[in-house]
Amino acid sequence: MGSFSIWHWLIVLLIVVMVFGTKKLKNIGSDLGGAVKGFKDGMKEGSVPDVPVPPQQVGTAPGATDKTTIDVEAKNRS
Template sequence: MGLDSIWHWLILLVVILLIFGTGKLTRVGSDLGNAVRGFKKAMQGDEDEEKRKAQEKLQADPPPSNTQSTQNQRDSNESK
């Protein structure tokens, strides 16, 4: 006979309310909400940091330009 009945959950809720009171449970709920928001913000910050690092890497090491092919085209035009 576990906690699978609605009556067991209601009795447990009443006992918790009697022990902690509604004020303390309200603060626990808001603290839990703030913790979840902080966690989401931290996860978003990690993704932003990875994007920023990738952008910095692209700026530091730009892809090779087509100067060699452009130079070859100039040489071929000059020889004509």
């Protein structure tokens, strides 16, 4: 009862074609294909950046002092 034979699927396909028509099924197929293609393109664009991002500079220039940096060791010595 759980499995269908090829004849069952052919009858279902025939009924679907009779209800919707071949032109409507063709439009649905092309819309579905376009959606899948758009999804794949979106996944490619989101995963790999086109322009490489340069690494950020971690330290400051020698001799320059940053006013927002707090020296924790100096604070503990007081």
